[in-house]
Amino acid sequence: MSxxxxxxxxxxxxxxxxxxxxxxxxxxxVTALDGVTVTAHASGITAVLGANGAGKTTxxxxxxxxxxxxxxxxxxxxxxVAGQSPERIVRAGIAHVPEGQGVIPELTxxxxxxxGMMSWRGKQSARAAAMEEEYERFKPLAERRRKLASTLSxxxxxxxxxxxxxxxxxxxxxxxxxxxGLAPRVMAQVMDLVVRLSREHGLTIVLVEQxxxxxxxxxxxxxxxxxxxVVASADAATLASDVALRHHYLxx
Amino acid sequence: MVEFLQFTLSGxxxxxxxxxxALSLVLIWRGTRLLNFAQGGMAMLTTYVAIEVxxxxxxxxxxxxxxxxxxxxxxxxxxxxxxxxxxGRPELNSVIVTIGLLILIEGLAGIFFGAQYRSFPAAxxxxxxxVGGTPLGVSRFDVFTAAAVLATTLILAATFRYxxxxxxxxxxxxxxxxxxxxxxxxxxxxTVGWALAGLLGALAGVLxxxxxxxxxxxxxxIFVLGFTAAVIGGLDSPTGAVVGGLLLGIGLNYVAGYWNSxxxxxxxxxxxxxxxxxxxxxxxxxARMRRV
Numbered sequence: 001m002s003x004x005x006x007x008x009x010x011x012x013x014x015x016x017x018x019x020x021x022x023x024x025x026x027x028x029x030v031t032a033l034d035g036v037t038v039t040a041h042a043s044g045i046t047a048v049l050g051a052n053g054a055g056k057t058t059x060x061x062x063x064x065x066x067x068x069x070x071x072x073x074x075x076x077x078x079x080x081v082a083g084q085s086p087e088r089i090v091r092a093g094i095a096h097v098p099e100g101q102g103v104i105p106e107l108t109x110x111x112x113x114x115x116g117m118m119s120w121r122g123k124q125s126a127r128a129a130a131m132e133e134e135y136e137r138f139k140p141l142a143e144r145r146r147k148l149a150s151t152l153s154x155x156x157x158x159x160x161x162x163x164x165x166x167x168x169x170x171x172x173x174x175x176x177x178x179x180x181g182l183a184p185r186v187m188a189q190v191m192d193l194v195v196r197l198s199r200e201h202g203l204t205i206v207l208v209e210q211x212x213x214x215x216x217x218x219x220x221x222x223x224x225x226x227x228x229x230v231v232a233s234a235d236a237a238t239l240a241s242d243v244a245l246r247h248h249y250l251x252x
Numbered sequence: 253m254v255e256f257l258q259f260t261l262s263g264x265x266x267x268x269x270x271x272x273x274a275l276s277l278v279l280i281w282r283g284t285r286l287l288n289f290a291q292g293g294m295a296m297l298t299t300y301v302a303i304e305v306x307x308x309x310x311x312x313x314x315x316x317x318x319x320x321x322x323x324x325x326x327x328x329x330x331x332x333x334x335x336x337x338x339x340g341r342p343e344l345n346s347v348i349v350t351i352g353l354l355i356l357i358e359g360l361a362g363i364f365f366g367a368q369y370r371s372f373p374a375a376x377x378x379x380x381x382x383v384g385g386t387p388l389g390v391s392r393f394d395v396f397t398a399a400a401v402l403a404t405t406l407i408l409a410a411t412f413r414y415x416x417x418x419x420x421x422x423x424x425x426x427x428x429x430x431x432x433x434x435x436x437x438x439x440x441x442x443t444v445g446w447a448l449a450g451l452l453g454a455l456a457g458v459l460x461x462x463x464x465x466x467x468x469x470x471x472x473x474i475f476v477l478g479f480t481a482a483v484i485g486g487l488d489s490p491t492g493a494v495v496g497g498l499l500l501g502i503g504l505n506y507v508a509g510y511w512n513s514x515x516x517x518x519x520x521x522x523x524x525x526x527x528x529x530x531x532x533x534x535x536x537x538x539a540r541m542r543r544v
Contacts, residue, residue, distance in 0.1 A: 090434065118423075168435060
């Protein structure tokens with residue numbers, strides 16, 4: 001499937017910004033990923049779907065270096081970063097927004113954002129400008145910059161973690177369940193933002209979602225995982241219209 | 253009334269020493285959730301280094317500075333050599349490693365420096381200060397002791413609060429996963445934390461030894477009191493460590509002054525047990541609950 005996907009993407013004129021090839025990873029004796037191959041096209045949204053325990057979160061953790069893969073490659077623009085530390089991988093251009101609890105509540109909003117810039121060196125003015133850019137994008141954060149992050153609402157927290165990830169200046173953004181626990185209206189805002197980041201800013205996005213319907217509505221491409229293996233990989237529209245697949249793996 | 257003033261002032265001085273040990277424990281606890289039982293032993297060793305330097309150079313300040321540097325180096329070296337290999341293993345492993353490190357350090361000190369009590373010089377006069385003929389119960393050296401710990405604490409607090417390196421340390425302590433994903437080299441931050449803890453311990457060792465003598469076990473009792481101070485403050489809070497140290501120092505001085513000086517260790521133990529039973533998170537535990 002990897003060869004086909006690569007060929008297809010080449011035919012479409014898309015480059016693979018992130019290519020995961022035959023990734024095997026796990027915890028102790030448990031194999032959570034068993035030979036997973038996923039290609040994320042540049043400036044596109046790739047949805048990773050599947051039930052609980054399918055290996056979605058482990059896939060993101062293996063890509064960002066939080067879990068060391070046992071086998072396989074993680075190619076970022078053709079360069080293998082598999083097995084490197086998270087500190088190095090974020091410098092290479094992959095930012096990972098983990099599920100839930102992404103803000104550091106004991107720090108202020110501004111300190112949380114400054115943490116996002118720890119992966120690059122730059123003049124004070126460049127850093128201030130980068131931060132202002134995020135305050136411009138997320139106005140509610142600008143009003144609360146001196147407040148502790150623990151005082152933010154669920155939606156504002158999600159804005160803060162995404163803003164912090166963007167401040168690392170990534171090429172690829174890994175989002176783990178960004179809509180988890182948010183009210184429907186706020187969730188729609190977050191999804192809108194994800195679309196804008198890919199369309200307007202050219203970010204390559206890998207979106208892990210429990211809510212398959214919402215994810216496929218904004219994604220270009222979808223990958224379905226089951227028990228650590230890829231069981232389907234196709235256009236988002238194709239996946240959304242595959243009734244048998246939806247019933248079997250996605251529950252809608 | 254004069255007695256009360258004397259007990260309070262000298263209590264503050266002892267309290268600042270407990271605070272220094274407590275702070276060194278908090279620095280490591282925040283980063284690794286590990287209680288460093290070797291902290292007192294490390295402070296004893298650096299104080300022996302100071303005494304040797306003073307003996308050979310005849311300069312107190314040379315010994316003072318070398319002890320602090322030795323504390324930094326010993327802290328960082330301990331983290332790199334014996335603590336790091338226990339990362340990712342059950343927590344009990346690293347606790348036992350610190351106890352082993354304590355036994356090793358005290359054994360080595362016994363072999364190289366001998367078990368006899370040695371007197372350690374003070375930087376300034378140890379005769380009591382007087383105001384208008386009223387003795388204050390503290391000496392010029394006591395004032396230096398309190399000021400030195402206070403200055404070190406304020407410098408550390410300002411570094412944590414206002415610098416980029418301080419933010420890295422706080423982020424790593426609060427959430428190591430987010431810190432790593434943001435590009436902070438958490439392992440390096442931990443080494444720096446151990447180095448700073450070593451420095452604080454070394455400072456406490458040099459400041460307390462003029463009143464306790466120096467021998468391989470001389471810091472054991474101070475360590476227990478520093479630990480008690482840290483527990484009073486909540487182990488997690490630098491402010492709590494300082495306040496805990498002061499409360500303990502002053503409280504124990506009242507016990508010794510008004511009641512019986514043989515009872516201080518027992519009372520300290522009582523306080524430790526009481527805090528752990530009634531308020532195990534310490535007086536300064538923040539109200540927040542972490543969502544898991």
